[in-house]
Amino acid sequence: MTDTQISTHDAAADARNDDILIYVDGDLVPRAEAKVSVYDSGFMLGDGIWEGLRLYDGYLSFLDEHLDRLFEAALYIDLDIGKTRAELVQAIHQTLDANAMTTDVHLRVMVTRGRKKKPFQHPQLSVFGSTIVIIAEHSKPDENAIHRGIRLHTVPHHRGLPLTQDSKLNSHSKLNCIIALNHALRAGADEALMLDPFGFVNTTNACNLFIVRKGVVWTSTGDYCMNGITRQKVIDLCCENDIPVFERNYSLVDTYGADEVFLTGTFGAQTPVFEVDGRVIGGGKPGPVFYQIRALYKALIAESRISTS
Known part of the structure; x- marks a missing residue:
């Protein structure tokens, strides 16, 4: 990208994002330590689904619609998320609270078919359950x-x-x-x-x-x-x-x-x-x-x- 090119996702740099905690399968780990297996279906095959969310003044905008879309996608690709809607919402708030985030936050909620026992596409090789990652960053669109x-x-x-x-x-x-x-x-x-x-x-x-x-x-x-x-x-x-x-x-x-x-x-x-x-x-x-x-x-x-x- 040249100096004159911009993006719909441009945001000002925020030093607080250097030390965020990321949700990885129930654990909140520092950004530098947040990892998934090289055998994970998402990394290996792009076999996963995701949602982007915005937090405004403590409010997750249109959360129900985003969850509807996520769970509908999971149904379509025969992916067991491994959490109920309420449990997933709890994980989202857990991530926000751990990072003391209240507004101007962008979240990406990602769910893959999980770790595989062999590096092939067959879904039955994913025997360890889904992988859930939640990244929440201080991020305000560049006006x-x-x-x-x-x-x-x-x-x-x-x-x-x-x-x-x-x-x-x-x-x-x-x-x-x-x-x-x-x-x-x-x-x-x-x-x-x-x-x-x-x-x-x-x-x-x-x-x-x-x-x-x-x-x-x-x-x-x-x-x-x-x-x-x-x-x-x-x-x-x-x-x-x-x-x-x-x-x-x-x-x-x-x-x-x-x-x-x-x-x-x-x-x-x-x-x-x-x-x-x-x-x-x-x-x-x-x-x-x-x-x-x-x-x-x-x-x-x-x-x-x-x-x-």
């Missing part, structure tokens, strides 16, 4: 990303059909997205714009995508992208606040001519896009619909925190 904007480059690597690997699955197997991102970085962009199998605009390598045309918000049909929780919250907020929104097929022609383009994800919430394939979007600055949605989303976080406190 400068709003003023600098993201540059996207359309890549030949697409989000595929569910017949291969369903894009709705939040799995450890992210190689397709990493290859796409590398392609975009080599082109001088910040993230990769990925199309669906039929050539319609879909998502980026890391985030869901929205465009705005004449005050109307468009996003993909959702058939070939991650079923993003922030994505759904944005759609819901639009519906509740009389902002026209459509899940539909649309092309690069529609995207290049958009008034606004922005990304959504758990970490950055909403991030504006200023350039797509060298075409400047919205004069290279965030648009009014972006700011309206961002304000509504912040209010939703605050309301949710109060209602659960």
Whole structure:
């Protein structure tokens, strides 16, 4: 990445993260000592699932939705997490408490099929139970990303059909997205714009995508992208606040001519896009619909925190 390239996951360095304790299968260990076996299914095969969470002022935003997605993914890949929802939540809070974390925290909860007795893919070789790792870091999104904007480059690597690997699955197997991102970085962009199998605009390598045309918000049909929780919250907020929104097929022609383009994800919430394939979007600055949605989303976080406190 060059000095001018940015990411939707940019955050200011925080020295407190040097000494964090990481949850590894029930133990809280210093960052430098947090390890899993080379025989672990996640390391060896990418055989695992994960969720990213945000902690705002003591509130884990949309925790139930994240747990729903995690346990649904486990059901799909026949993975026994080895903990109930309540036990997993307890482990998350145990990790936060051990690190004295109260706000502006990003968590990654990872579950793999566990350690294998032989280095092959057969799931029955995972005989030691699942591996659970929880990483919680002091991490606040860089607000400068709003003023600098993201540059996207359309890549030949697409989000595929569910017949291969369903894009709705939040799995450890992210190689397709990493290859796409590398392609975009080599082109001088910040993230990769990925199309669906039929050539319609879909998502980026890391985030869901929205465009705005004449005050109307468009996003993909959702058939070939991650079923993003922030994505759904944005759609819901639009519906509740009389902002026209459509899940539909649309092309690069529609995207290049958009008034606004922005990304959504758990970490950055909403991030504006200023350039797509060298075409400047919205004069290279965030648009009014972006700011309206961002304000509504912040209010939703605050309301949710109060209602659960």
